[in-house]
Amino acid sequence: MQKHLLAAGLLTIAMPALAETPVLTVLTYDSFTTEWGPGPAIETAFEATCACDLRFVPAGDGAALLARVQLEGAASDADLVLGLDTSLTAAASATQLFAPHGKTPKTDLPVDFADPNFLPFDWGWFAFVHDKTKLPEPPKSFEALAASDVTIVIQDPRSSTPGLGLLLWVKAAYGDRAPEIWQGLADNIVTVTPGWSEAYGLFLEGEADMVLSYTTSPAYHLIAEGDDTKAAALFDEGHYMQIEVAGKLASSDQPDLADQFLDFMLTDAFQSVIPQTNWMYPVITPAAGLPEGFDAFRPAKSLLLSPAEAQAVRDAALAEWQAALAR
Amino acid sequence: MASRARPLSLIAPALAALLLALVLAPLAAVGWRGAGMSLGPADWAAVRFSVTQALLSAAISTLLAIPVARALARRRFPGRSLLVTLMGAPFLLPAVVAVLGLLAVFGRSGLLNQALVAMGLPPISIYGLHGVVLAHVFLNLPLATRMILHGWLSIPSERIRLAQSLGFGPSETFRHLEWPMLREVLPGVALVILVICLTSFAVVLTLGGGPAATTIELAIYQAVRFEFDLGRAAGLAGVQLAVGVIAVLAAWTLTRPAGFGAGLDRGLPLSAPTGWRRWGDGMALTTSALFLALPLAAVLWRGLPGLTDLPASVLPAAARSVAVALASALLATTAALTLALAAARHGSPLMEGAATLPLATSGLVLGTGLFLLIQPFAPPMSLALPVTILVNTALSLPYLYRILLPEARALQADYGRLADSLALHGWSRLRWLVLPRLARPLGFGAGIAAALSMGDLGVIALFAGERQATLPLVVSQLTGAYRMEAAASAALILVTLSFVLFWACDAGGRRAAA
Known part of the structure; x- marks a missing residue:
């Protein structure tokens, strides 16, 4: 008891x-x-x-x-x-x-x-990812991309963080010339998707030559699928960071x-x-180092607006983007 | 006697009020948290684009469905029953899966463009307003066909026999039998498609081609996520509802009861004219079957390879989804039957509105509003599945109501007085009159509701906790992590389960009616 x-x-x-x-x-x-x-x-x-x-x-x-x-x-x-x-x-x-x-x-x-x-x-660095076997010579800058007939699929900045990243990338690289760059890109853009996954899916289905993603995307295909055909195009303007x-x-x-x-x-x-x-x-390189493929595409120049700058230019950049693409 | 009929007459208005509250309370909660509701020119451009694409999609889906439904109604051929069942499938596809299926046929490297290039013709682009409408027709043509086919099958065989003995040719048959039936059915069909296309999000954005194709729903996303301007989000959702209300009133004004009177239920197909009409029916059937089957085959083809390599979370998620679907279907069927029977006695635009407007609500505003309403009382996560069931019930009810209403009206007109004079009320009326006579549309409707509740992402994303993911959420998580092959397979499982649920209900209804 x-x-x-x-x-x-x-x-x-x-x-x-x-x-x-x-x-x-x-x-x-x-x-x-x-x-x-x-x-x-x-x-x-x-x-x-x-x-x-x-x-x-x-x-x-x-x-x-x-x-x-x-x-x-x-x-x-x-x-x-x-x-x-x-x-x-x-x-x-x-x-x-x-x-x-x-x-x-x-x-x-x-x-x-x-x-x-x-x-x-x-x-990560934002980058346009492409298939080396289908597009062996990718454009090396936004201007070269705009001048080419290479097709891209991007994300909507209003519903997706990579989409917003691209908006700030063009703004950080070109400032007041951003509307002109967007007008040049208009005929390269196949479509604008609500999120990253729809865009990446369309790219894998062959709907566009390139997709807005990250420089580390090819590493996924390399490590998880043993597929080394994907590559990230390095742009001379530098790459915007997330x-x-x-x-x-x-x-x-x-x-x-x-x-x-x-x-x-x-x-x-x-x-x-x-x-x-x-x-x-x-943000801190692990003791064991980075996995294979993570060093394959390293831009020479990194672009990043400070949080305050990003906040300040966001609405105007969005308006420019909408005006340039809403033909 | 009159007093015994009363419970039903009170339940239906209460149900309608509840539905309206479910639509309006979250909207009010969101508007309350915001400050002011001023809409800018970009918002009105979004409203214009939304309405344009929805009107086009509804008109084209409905018009194209008429010849297909008529061919199905008056021709008998091997595989007809399979084709009728298959008609349920596109409608059940999650939007993103449907888009990928369509792209396999109409996309840049799809079958059509490969054929065009092989013939030396320039390729066509699916991206733009025409692509949006194409996708909406793909998703809604089958639903429209099925609803109109129900109309054709409900023309009593006595009228058909009379027409035949009077020597009616195809044009007289159309004028005296088919047109009155269409006047009753078509406005409702067009209404439900218009309203569903109004709120379409992923399809419009993915195929729209750019910011020119901005819908109200995307403007709401922008307001909530980009600007956290809840007032503007509520304003936009209010405009979307207002468009829905106008559509309800228009359909209400255009609908005319066919007034065929009762028949003895002997099945008799319309006489099948020969000559060019035979070829016309054949064309309508072949074209629509190809248009629907090719993208579906692509979905199947894409999903097969990854089936062996699915993550473990797919199984419990699938079980959760089936449970949600069955619960929602049961609730929606009961509620829609109650509303349709009451509306058949004393229809009112208010009842129509309550049974249609859930479709016109913005998913994001509904989810956000419910979140705001629930949060003071309980952690929203703990209510993820009940809320999902509630929302899926409300969102699938409009289809069911639309499917049941014409036949409930005919039932009331043909048997209402007889049943009243026999004092057939309450449960026995349901058991001996309503359920047997409405078995076919009830089965079809319950199948649609179950399948829709399987596929709908709805508000689960806002509420789901760590271990509450439904199958559609798992599909979207897989696509968000590069796992497109696994996602295609999980989507195939989702579509198959939806289709099995749909088929079981639909076939059950058809068997009970036979």
């Missing part, structure tokens, strides 16, 4: 302790959390160190993330947001929903990047755990998962 009472007493003590395993909720884009994405490996690795339950909450694609954060506002259950890029961070900071991280990490990014609210976790970042929400009820996750994000355990699950460059 005594034993039973003791056991019951221990159970009642143990139960709340079990229930109090702290939960860290990370809002991110869909493809991060899938079984073939970085989510599962990162969850296992972080939970082994944190004595917590790490939960990824998918919120649609990258472009939907910020809208989701704004919708939830200060009532959000999330502690961290992972997957915004630098074209969105200015707007994200303006919501005042994010808290400063107070860290100054050293990264291997090819450009200087520091933001009080956001830390980078991976990055830096993906994570930030802590001011409303988090686990701020210390959130800080711990941000530190973990820049360790090898997190960074080494990125290349072959997210197919982007890690």
